[in-house]
Amino acid sequence: MYLRPGSQADINHLTLKNATVGMLIDSNAGGAMKIRNTQIYDCSNVGILARTATIEGSNIVINSTGQFDVALTKGGTYNFTHCTFNNNWPGNNPLALLVQNYQEYSNAPTDFYPMTANFNNCIIFGNNQIEMALDLKNDIQPVYKFTNCLIKFNNINNQFTNNPFYDFTVAEHYLNNKINTGSSVTNAFVPDFLDVDTNKLNIGDNSAAKGLAEPSFSALFPLDILNKDRATSPDSGAYESVIFEN
Structure with a gap:
């Protein structure tokens, strides 16, 4: 699905499978592209x-x-709420999320773009140690924030220890999230998906996303992707939790 520059649309209840690129949304700044229940x-x-x-x-x-x-590239303005991004594609390179505010020419970043990216009550997970990349340059100060999200980020080789974009203690950028670092203390921070191999990303009663959501954001989208009412203690991600039957 290619949405050309200037396109505006309200996409609702779409299921898309087995593409090369599912959706390419190109330069529609000025009019928000709405994607819901997809x-x-x-x-x-x-x-x-x-x-x-x-x-x-x-x-x-x-x-x-x-x-x-x-993949959010060349800047832009993005607000994702109650979304589940999980990447279990085989291999060490695939990630759930890329946020990037520049474009490269001849392997060097030369064009920089304003970036605003907010993720509220989301799950960002997968089978790799790290499932998000904030590939941001400071030429134009990016605006980004993760609020009440469940995130897979195991800085196993300490390669991001001094990278300010991954300082999960800075409330300006990270607020009330659960970070799965793979350690024994936080390894319980798992989504408890029903079956990722068959694309069943419903979450169970033992999910770390259960009750994690910020209610003020849930009030904007009171029904989950299955039209289940989000309760007074809503769950992060696209699905409200259920008790799986054996």
Whole structure:
């Protein structure tokens, strides 16, 4: 699905499978692209590829992509609420999320773009140690924030220890999140998906996302992707938790 520059749309209840790039949203700044109650699975490259786009996304589920579930490139304005981005594509390179505010020419970043990216009550997970990349340059100060999200980020080789973009203690950028670092203390921070291999990303009663959501954001989207009412203690991600039957 290619949405050309200047396109505006309200995409609702879409299921998209087995693409190379599920959605390419190109330069629609000025009018928000709404994506709601949408499932994207098994894309060989990217689930949603955005370039200088404006997207309001809610109740989106993406699983298993060859590069990124969501790639936000060349800046833009993005608000994702109650979304589940999980990448279980085989290999060490695929990630759930890329946020990037520049474009490279001859392997050097030369064009920089304003970036605003907010993730509220989301799950960002997968089978790799780290499932998000904030590839941001300071030429134009990026605005980004993760609020009440469940995130997989195991800084196993300490390569990001001094990177300010991954300082999860800074409330300006990270607030009330649960970070799965792979350690024995936080290894319980797992989504408890029903079956990732068959794209069933419903969460169980033991999910770390249960009760994690910020209610003020949930009030904006009171029904989950299955039209289940979000209770007074809502769950992060696109699905409200259920008790799985054996």
